[in-house]
Amino acid sequence: MSGKNIKVDILARVEGEGALSVKIKDHHVADLKLRIYEPPRFFEGFLRGRKFSEIPDITARICGICPVAYQMSSCHAIEDAAGVRVQGALRDLRRLLYCGEWIESHALHIYLLHAPDFLGYDDAIRMAQYYPEVAKRGLRLKKIGNNIMKVVGGREIHPVNVRPGGFYKAPSKKEVADLADDLEWALNAALETVRWVASFSFPALERDYEFVALRGPGEYPFNEGRVVSNKGLDIAVREYEQHFVEEHVEHSNALHSTLKERGSYLVGPLARYALNFDLLTPVAQEAARSAGLGPVCRNPFQSIIVRAVELAYSCEEALRLVKNYGAPEPPFVDVHPGTSIGYGCTEAPRGILYHRYRFNEHGLVLDAKIVPPTSQNQKSIEEDLRQFVEANLDAPKDKLQWQCEQAIRNYDPCISCATHYLKLELERE
């Protein structure tokens, strides 16, 4: 097994593999295909026959970056099936847990994955060599998010404290209060992040998206709301499958999700922001305005600014929840789905994550459906790229390739929900 040319693909995570190929012919895009891979399909089968109480922990394993989203969507679906609504202090604690995930995920994406594209560095490592303080700020922000997940969720990576109806154990008042100092720092660091990313220059691209996000009364959405769009959609979560369909496309083993009769749509930060700007706090709104954003942003490259605004919002919201915290007693309500179907949809950092479960009389899963945000965005990613490449046909290949990768990263495609190792082939004839 010796030999100098062994390629050691060491330690490359294998959750998702994908590729983008673009063919340019006679001065237009002849073909553009995004192929991504989706573990949730496997999990849908894997969940059959499992007890309802096992679902949150199993689905949390789908994604190392957004386990909370999977737990929350599954819990809400199970509670919907059982006819239970979680409210008050339990609801607040879930919101705090979700803040932790947004902070962690947004900080990771902004600082370590996306910013290097704008600054012209191959990766965060090279960026860190020139801007060590910036990299450290990103890592500390991320750590603060992880720390919330640890205190509330029990663990950072695959939180184990979540159960249908609430939590196995509520953190003590002191444990939660101890998060406040870090969050004060994080809020300032997040506002600094908004100013920093606003100073980048952004490739020109404006898209007429149909934005889709949750919207509910009085608060920027995490766990609840109706599914709404800027083009007239306004439905309850349980009506989701009447309006959205998944279709097979030849070039990908993933399913493309579309809105019936209207086609592609966009979920994630840009959509949430456009549909819920009025529900951001004054501080977050002001940060957005100072960064040059209006209440709607249609340039996908500027999603990094919106993500930073949401980072600031999450820090401020977490701080509010931490200050008002009282340990819920008991830390859960009883949930026992019988023969029933339950629907859940929450706002993962990358956009809405839809779950539907059908249970038998013993609360065992008969079938499951999971639609992750990245598969909903696939069609939009392809359309962004097509429009962008068409408008930049004369750009040097290196630059175009760079910007295509950057355009895919606009979506923060999830490490295991969708794309991980993405190969980009750009071909000119």
Next chain:
Amino acid sequence: MSGTPARVVIIGVGNAFRGDDGAGIAVAQQLAEQAPAGTEVLEESGEGAALAEAWKGAQLAIVVDAIRSGGTPGTIRRFDAREGPVGDEPPGRSTHGFGISSAIELARALNELPPQLIVYGIEGRDFALGEKLSPAVEKAVPRVAAQVLSEEPESARVR
């Protein structure tokens, strides 16, 4: 903080639902019962920033993960991160991935590498969805666990 025993952390990395990618997790689960008191044993998904956080402040950190190099399944390789980049994959150049190699290089750039950072790789065969390890990988798990336990902190004589 003199007198504090050197922090030793063992980190099993992988996804137990992706066949042989669960090798590192299997080693961590075995070591959770065998490791001496005071040694932390963690399971991680492989997301780099979380890894960098996990080994921060450790005198000795040992990371165990599956590898794919086309070699014989079950083959064990040991890397000393202080000696240079681990693996051939250029760090950072994937659309979402920020994995172990990247985490090591980022920590190096920020001067935050632990004094001793050892990576064990177990050659995997099958990374398809599923909960089972290949037989050769399963056999390698206790062998790697034993090797990990034989690693010792260089304690006081460092620096």
